[in-house]
Amino acid sequence: MRHRYSILLFPLHVFFDFACLNASFVGAYWLKFDTLDAIAQPPYQLLWVAFNVCWAVIVAITQPYIFPRQLFKAGPLLGKLLYLVVLHAAVISLFWVFVQGVYFSRGQLLYTYLLFVLSGGLFRIGGLLFLQEYRARGYNSRRFIVVGYGKLAHTITRFYEVHPEMGFRFQGYFDWYTADNEAQLAGSYNDIVDFVKREQIDCVYCCLPYVDNTQLKQLVDKSEILDIQVKLLVDFRGFLTKGASVEYHDFLPVLNLSTQEIDNFRVAFLKRCFDVSFSLLVLLLGSPIFLLVAAITRFSSKGPIFYAQERVGHRGHPFMIYKFRSMYVDAEKAGPSLSQGSADNRITPWGRFMRQTRIDELPQFFNVLRGDMSVVGPRPERQYFIDKITEVAPEYTNLLKVKPGITSIGQVRFGYAASVDEMVQRLRFDLLYPDRRSLLLDLWIIAQTLRVMVQGRGR
Structure with a gap:
């Protein structure tokens, strides 16, 4: 038993x-x-x-x-x-x-x-x-199957592959047979009950919208007799990355697709005043440094001085982020790719120095003045990588509650991420910010960032 x-x-x-x-x-x-x-x-x-x-x-x-x-x-x-x-x-x-x-x-x-x-x-x-x-090591494991074949079905199996310490062992996909999925399935709906009994399955994940609702009801009705847990997976990722939220009306979950978070006015007002004042001060006092960095960037390698790229900002709104170019031209002609740090041969010698001292981020103070970004906040990412991150860590969507920033707790404690796994590791630091943001915390993060810049420890 x-x-x-x-x-x-x-x-x-x-x-x-x-x-x-x-x-x-x-x-x-x-x-x-x-x-x-x-x-x-x-x-x-x-x-x-x-x-x-x-x-x-x-x-x-x-x-x-x-x-x-x-x-x-x-x-x-x-x-x-x-x-x-x-x-x-x-x-x-x-x-x-x-x-x-x-x-x-x-x-x-x-x-x-x-x-x-x-x-x-x-x-x-x-x-x-x-x-x-x-x-x-494979002991004390729970065996599970996935009903309803599609992208979401692969997501749950990959999750347990990444977390073998949870002890869940995948046994197969089940759905109605089609020409596209026949080779991927362990059986159809008609085979589930016999398979559960024979293979001693503990848990059945049912994926909406792929699962057949009639078959799902029959499976739930039989779950007590079969001694299995039936769990329903709903793919909210496309909505949640745009800033939606889940509300609970007693026991009934409701997905709010038009959420407008009411920010604390005092915090938001003070933060915006600080962002504008601090950015103007940096741009005015740092203009000689800007000109020097721009000149070295222009003459140290072929290509433009600035690099622009679309990122996802507050509540899922896209915007163009600006940086001093630190890579050779056409560095991503093969597709979206993260920097591999000091071992990345796409980075120019001067670009490597800029990344270590973080001065490649200086043009983003213009983004702050435009209102796209804040001085302090979680680093903005491309939609391509957000989709990858939320497959592993759906809590990333909490970062979209606030404006992205030039620097963050994750940037100070972790630095640049070279893979989705490292992005998830950095996420653990950045998730601390939205609920704790304050002027004092921003000043502390800026001070830590200056220390990293002076010591050249950025990566």
Whole structure:
């Protein structure tokens, strides 16, 4: 019989948390009093019992140990641990007041929770790394099929190929046979039930708009008997990259295709004033540098001084971005391609220096004055690469809530990206910006950018 969750994970998690909690209580008592002689005697005997009973009740109520594999990551695990610890501490505080436990040591209580967070966190990280490696080697895997053959079907299979640590193993595509898909399918709709039983399939992904709705309903009706999970995939990427959003009316999801985000007026007004003032200052004071860079660019290699390219900006609106040309002419005649850093032979010697010091970005201050960009914001990308990124990381669309910028957290911490995978890595930094933007954060990012420019560490 198949199980959607590994049978041993729940009892092991419970056992180790109780072990960590009790070890932390004992360790904290020893740290505070340098002895364990009276720990099992009143009054600490009562507190020790209360610790365990309280933890058991919280675990029974919140059921914190069931995580879907897609959320079985360090962030959710540690976040849930901290939530449980705070909740436990609040209940113990009420118990303390109720029994008027003036004889209990606050230091011992603090040490207990610090030790518990440390030991519980290490246990979770260690268990996570072990399970990821274990599943990546092919053990403890879940088998899935995809119903409804099309581009979206390939997206979900590629996702699990990129993330073998989740332990999902693809078993085939299913759809009605056509001349175009016959060679790609493991069977038609008529073969799904027998295939699920024979191959012990755990999960069925159904892709809209390719899936046959009548067949989908029949599959959902049989899911409980077949002991499978049926999940529906809807391709929102073409809409979400243009700034749309998903709203929930109770349990009903509604896709808003004409969303107009209401920005915080004060932040937006101050940011625009700063952008215009700072850009004018840079253009006026830096004009001799602009002329010098333009001259060197013109005479160091054949081609124009400036390079213009279409990028996608705020709410999905395209615009032309300007830079000092750092590559040879026709560098992308074979198609869209990302720079490979210092090893890229399309970059001119002078262009390599400009990229290291970021001075090739200076003409973008004209984009800022025009309102296409901001001084600070996530780097704008081409639609071609946005489509590639959102296949792996749909959360990229959150960056379209704000204007793109000349510099960003991702540019400072990561730099130029040489592949879609690196773009996704840089995305993790840039996603911090939209919800935290402020004038102080912008000034900090600009200061870090100047440091990178002076040190020549841009890549």
